Each structure stands twice: as C-alpha cells, then as structure tokens.
Amino acid sequence: MGRWEPNTKERLVQAALALFLEQGYEATTVAEIAERAGGLTKTTFFRHFPDKREVLFAAGQEVHGQIVTDAIAAAASTATPLAMVGQALDALAATFGEERRHIGAGLRKVIADNPELRERSALKRAALAEAMTVALHRRDVPEPGASLAADLGTRAFFSAFDRWADLANRDKLTELARHDFAQLRTALATLE
Amino acid sequence: MGRWEPNTKERLVQAALALFLEQGYEATTVAEIAERAGGLTKTTFFRHFPDKREVLFAAGQEVHGQIVTDAIAAAASTATPLAMVGQALDALAATFGEERRHIGAGLRKVIADNPELRERSALKRAALAEAMTVALHRRDVPEPGASLAADLGTRAFFSAFDRWADLANRDKLTELARHDFAQLRTALATLE
Numbered sequence: 001m002g003r004w005e006p007n008t009k010e011r012l013v014q015a016a017l018a019l020f021l022e023q024g025y026e027a028t029t030v031a032e033i034a035e036r037a038g039g040l041t042k043t044t045f046f047r048h049f050p051d052k053r054e055v056l057f058a059a060g061q062e063v064h065g066q067i068v069t070d071a072i073a074a075a076a077s078t079a080t081p082l083a084m085v086g087q088a089l090d091a092l093a094a095t096f097g098e099e100r101r102h103i104g105a106g107l108r109k110v111i112a113d114n115p116e117l118r119e120r121s122a123l124k125r126a127a128l129a130e131a132m133t134v135a136l137h138r139r140d141v142p143e144p145g146a147s148l149a150a151d152l153g154t155r156a157f158f159s160a161f162d163r164w165a166d167l168a169n170r171d172k173l174t175e176l177a178r179h180d181f182a183q184l185r186t187a188l189a190t191l192e
Numbered sequence: 193m194g195r196w197e198p199n200t201k202e203r204l205v206q207a208a209l210a211l212f213l214e215q216g217y218e219a220t221t222v223a224e225i226a227e228r229a230g231g232l233t234k235t236t237f238f239r240h241f242p243d244k245r246e247v248l249f250a251a252g253q254e255v256h257g258q259i260v261t262d263a264i265a266a267a268a269s270t271a272t273p274l275a276m277v278g279q280a281l282d283a284l285a286a287t288f289g290e291e292r293r294h295i296g297a298g299l300r301k302v303i304a305d306n307p308e309l310r311e312r313s314a315l316k317r318a319a320l321a322e323a324m325t326v327a328l329h330r331r332d333v334p335e336p337g338a339s340l341a342a343d344l345g346t347r348a349f350f351s352a353f354d355r356w357a358d359l360a361n362r363d364k365l366t367e368l369a370r371h372d373f374a375q376l377r378t379a380l381a382t383l384e
Contacts, residue, residue: 080383080384144351145379145382145383148379148380148383149383151343152383155336159336183336184336184340185384187334187335187340188337188383188384190273190337191272191274191340191341191380192274192377192380
C-alpha cells in the first residue's frame with residue numbers, strides 16, 4: 001500500500017465526477033477515471049468500487065445509514081418518532097460541510113442527466129429510509145408509523161439537499177433540512 | 193379488424209401472464225405470447241403493447257390514473273385532503289372484482305421474481321401517486337401536503353393489494369384498502 005493510499009478513494013470519486021461532467025457518464029471509462037485520479041490503474045479502481053456507477057454512491061450509503069441509525073439510537077427516551085427523525089437529519093446534514101457543496105452540485109447534475117443513475121439514486125434514498133425505519137423499530141416505534149416517519153425524514157432531507165447542491169445557494173444543509181422537515185410536519189396537520 | 197379484436201388485449205395479457213408463470217418472464221418471447229393468445233402474430237401484439245414488459249403494466253396505468261383523478265375531482269368541497277384520497281381509493285378498489293384476483297395473484301408472483309418488473313412496478317406506483325397529487329393540486333391542496341396525502345393513499349392501496357392478490361384471501365379489496373388507509377391515518381397521529 002503506497003503513501004497516497006488513504007486518499008485514493010476520494011481522488012477516484014473526484015476524478016469520476018469531473019470526467020462525467022466534462023464528457024458524460026456513458027462516455028467515461030474506468031481506465032480514464034483511474035488515470036485522471038493520478039495515474040492509477042483499473043485494478044486499483046476495482047479495489048475500491050465494484051463498477052463505474054458505484055463510484056458515485058458506494059461511499060455515502062453505508063456511512064449515512066450508520067449516522068441516522070446512531071442518532072435515532074441516541075435520542076432521548078421521551079422523544080417522539082418525528083423528533084428522533086429530526087435528530088437523525090441534523091446529524092446527517094452536519095456531515096455536509098461547505099467544502100462538499102461542489103461535489104453535491106456535480107453529483108446532482110450528473111444524476112439528473114442519466115436514467116440509470118437516477119434509478120440508483122432512488123435506491124440510495126430508499127436505503128436511507130430503510131435505515132431510519134429499522135432504527136425506529138429498535139426504539140419501539142411500531143408499523144406503519146416507523147416507515148411513515150422515516151419517509152417524511154427522507155423526503156425532507158433530499159428536498160433540502162437538492163436546493164443545497166446548487167453553487168448559488170448560501171444556506172447550510174442543516175438549516176434547509178430543518179426548514180423542509182418543519183414544513184412537512186405542518187402540512188401533516190392540515191390533511192385530516 | 194376481426195370479430196375477436198375487442199378481446200385481443202385482454203387475451204394477450206392472460207396469455208403473457210400464464211406463460212410467465214409457467215416458464216418465467218425471461219424465457220418467454222412475444223411470439224409465444226401471441227400464439228398462446230389464440231394464434232395471433234407478433235404484429236398484433238405490437239399493435240397493443242410496445243414490448244413484453246408493458247403487457248403487464250400498460251393496461252392498468254392510464255385507467256387507474258383516470259379513476260383516482262375523477263374521484264378526487266368529484267369529492268365534496270368540504271372534504272379534507274385525506275378524505276378525497278379515501279374516495280379515490282374506494283373508486284380504484286371497486287374496479288378489482290373477485291374475477292380479477294387470480295390475475296392479481298399471478299402478477300404479484302411474476303413481479304416478485306424479476307428485478308426489471310419490480311422496477312417497472314415501482315414506476316407504476318409512482319405514477320398513481322403523481323396522478324393523485326395533480327388531482328389534489330386542482331382541488332387547491334398545496335405542497336407538500338398534496339404529495340404527502342397522495343403517498344399515504346398509494347401506500348395504503350398497494351399494501352392492501354398485496355394481501356388481496358393471494359388466492360387464500362377472502363376479503364374485498366375495498367375493505368382491505370379502507371382498513372390500511374385508516375391504520376395509516378391513525379399512525380400519523382402518533383408521530384408528533
């Protein structure tokens with residue numbers, strides 16, 4: 001393992017995103033991504049990712065699932081299900097600092113342009129909702145309430161993320177997610 | 193147009209479902225479906241459906257969207273958003289008579305066995321939710337409430353449909369959908 005190894009995964013992500021934006025997702029090969037990441041080989045790429053598509057998704061999905069799981073497990077015993085989800089969103093949003101906004105903006109553009117990536121993105125959203133649902137079950141929130149609460153949180157997070165992942169936006173993701181989640185909770189009260 | 197033409201579409205659906213169940217979705221060709229449907233040709237098949245996959249989905253999607261749209265448009269001016277969605281579910285469920293249960297059961301099994309069909313099925317669910325959302329907008333239900341109400345209705349309908357599409361079940365789809373929708377509405381009240 002060479003001295004640069006710890007950064008390899010992140011460099012591959014950055015290189016892939018840059019190439020996808022420059023020349024399109026379809027036209028980009030794994031060999032090109034590895035080369036752009038600093039003269040790496042395809043073999044190195046495949047040590048980190050199973051395929052070209054996963055370079056955009058594999059990194060976040062597990063980590064994000066763990067963050068919401070931990071936050072819900074740590075919530076006060078008096079917290080309501082939506083309060084637990086709110087804490088999960090705070091914890092998740094806090095990991096998206098300003099320095100990641102340009103990656104978010106690139107990802108959003110690449111995904112919007114490609115049906116295969118849109119589908120994979122929908123699976124990632126579903127995986128986040130599922131992680132929250134399982135964590136809520138562990139806090140004794142029954143069905144169908146746990147799935148509903150998790151869906152509301154997921155919906156708020158991604159509507160906020162879509163606005164945040166825009167280089168013209170100046171808000172913190174935490175603020176946007178709180179706003180969108182509060183708006184959903186207010187809307188719920190008007191449905192009956 | 194021959195004398196059997198009015199039933200052709202339904203016969204193609206039945207033939208496709210029978211073959212998918214007997215020998216699998218992947219192994220079945222359009223020519224086999226057309227032949228099983230009473231010695232029809234591939235050309236006839238393609239007059240009714242764009243491809244093998246759509247034979248399971250194309251029929252329902254437009255009709256179901258129209259049914260929920262009409263029901264929401266016809267709801268009383270005093271109806272709450274969830275009451276409007278409840279009327280849409282009643283109207284939709286009423287079109288699934290006992291004679292359609294075996295088709296539902298077959299569809300459910302074929303779809304569960306195939307990732308491509310599961311994906312298409314998810315799109316169909318999303319299209320139903322979208323139809324309800326648009327109909328609620330026309331009734332002046334604002335976002336994000338309209339999307340939430342539509343999602344709740346869609347979730348209730350398909351959880352009910354999954355139980356109904358079982359040859360051992362004896363309940364009417366209308367009853368199952370009302371039960372699941374009421375359960376979701378009750379759960380909502382426990383989330384805050």
